[in-house]
Amino acid sequence: MVDYKKEYEAVANKFAIEGEILEICPYGEGHINLTLLVTTDKKRYIMQKMNTRVFPDPDNLMRNICGVTEHLKARGIETLSVVPTKAGEPFLKEEECYRVYDFIENTVTYQTAGSLEVFRNSGKAFGEFQNYLAEFDASKLTETIKRFHDTPKRFADFKVALEADVCGRAKDCEKEIAFVLSHENTYGKVMEGLKDGSLPLRVTHNDTKLNNILMDAETGKARAVIDLDTVMPGSMLFDFGDSIRFGASTAAEDEKDLSKVHFDIDLFRAYAEGYCGAVKESITEKEAELLPYGSYLMTIECGMRFLADYLAGDTYFATKYSDHNLVRARTQIQLAGEMENRFEEMGKIIAEILA
Numbered sequence: 001m002v003d004y005k006k007e008y009e010a011v012a013n014k015f016a017i018e019g020e021i022l023e024i025c026p027y028g029e030g031h032i033n034l035t036l037l038v039t040t041d042k043k044r045y046i047m048q049k050m051n052t053r054v055f056p057d058p059d060n061l062m063r064n065i066c067g068v069t070e071h072l073k074a075r076g077i078e079t080l081s082v083v084p085t086k087a088g089e090p091f092l093k094e095e096e097c098y099r100v101y102d103f104i105e106n107t108v109t110y111q112t113a114g115s116l117e118v119f120r121n122s123g124k125a126f127g128e129f130q131n132y133l134a135e136f137d138a139s140k141l142t143e144t145i146k147r148f149h150d151t152p153k154r155f156a157d158f159k160v161a162l163e164a165d166v167c168g169r170a171k172d173c174e175k176e177i178a179f180v181l182s183h184e185n186t187y188g189k190v191m192e193g194l195k196d197g198s199l200p201l202r203v204t205h206n207d208t209k210l211n212n213i214l215m216d217a218e219t220g221k222a223r224a225v226i227d228l229d230t231v232m233p234g235s236m237l238f239d240f241g242d243s244i245r246f247g248a249s250t251a252a253e254d255e256k257d258l259s260k261v262h263f264d265i266d267l268f269r270a271y272a273e274g275y276c277g278a279v280k281e282s283i284t285e286k287e288a289e290l291l292p293y294g295s296y297l298m299t300i301e302c303g304m305r306f307l308a309d310y311l312a313g314d315t316y317f318a319t320k321y322s323d324h325n326l327v328r329a330r331t332q333i334q335l336a337g338e339m340e341n342r343f344e345e346m347g348k349i350i351a352e353i354l355a
Contacts, residue, residue: 123274125222204234237294292346303332
């Protein structure tokens with residue numbers, strides 16, 4: 001059994017924390033960074049060993065986080081507070097890289113919505129996050145993962161994996177491959193809009209899952225948006241779309257029984273009410289028009305990434321069984337197809353909310 005206090009106390013003491021360390025233990029359900037709860041006789045902190053394989057540029061990553069959180073604090077918004085090292089640096093850069101945040105007390109996170117109200121609140125939280133940062137110059141941010149939501153690039157990667165078919169798996173997913181290939185002409189709208197200026201470049205979170213919002217333990221209202229490693233320049237369609245992809249499905253991302261997997265229009269409406277209500281004053285006409293498309297785009301992009309990884313031999317996403325990535329791809333393709341068939345209904349919902 002790992003003695004976390006013994007192993008990490010010396011690291012924690014290199015940060016400007018208050019008090020004597022009493023305990024260090026694992027915290028949360030994240031899979032990228034090692035997250036530890038540090039308890040002193042004064043207060044609590046979150047310490048993370050940063051995954052520099054996934055995020056190879058920790059200097060610019062932390063510059064992004066500090067820039068965004070300082071902007072939010074200047075507006076009186078509750079957010080993560082970076083605790084500097086005793087040398088005054090935003091993170092510790094040695095053999096491994098570490099950072100520390102103040103622990104935000106009296107909060108909880110949800111893994112699933114559970115109710116329309118919780119999902120509506122999450123939409124409001126991410127919409128407010130977007131709105132509070134509307135005046136921040138997104139071009140000052142670094143892409144912590146290059147071309148993360150460049151869907152045409154993701155499609156090109158998929159075609160490379162398909163052509164190589166290193167594991168001989170293409171024969172097992174011909175239907176899914178055909179769907180991805182047949183929709184090639186639908187993948188470019190956001191990147192083209194960002195390039196020609198018809199879509200504004202914005203600060204985007206890029207991992208807008210429900211569990212990245214801290215909710216007040218008593219009121220259930222959103223307190224702070226967390227997990228800012230993927231804060232980058234992009235389009236609000238990325239954030240809105242990924243929330244819908246993950247949260248407006250009737251089943252888990254890796255549900256094997258596709259009869260259980262459907263796009264829930266009521267959950268879409270609830271999230272849109274929260275999100276669009278928050279960004280009503282800053283969203284452009286073009287962005288509003290493309291919100292339903294953004295939901296489809298983030299879903300099919302995720303599906304093609306799962307499918308490409310399956311074809312390549314499961315080299316990126318962690319899997320629990322041999323066709324795990326194929327199962328995941330199938331749920332996303334099913335959802336994308338249902339969304340595509342309901343674009344008109346989704347558009348009417350958005351128009352009603354923003355009217």
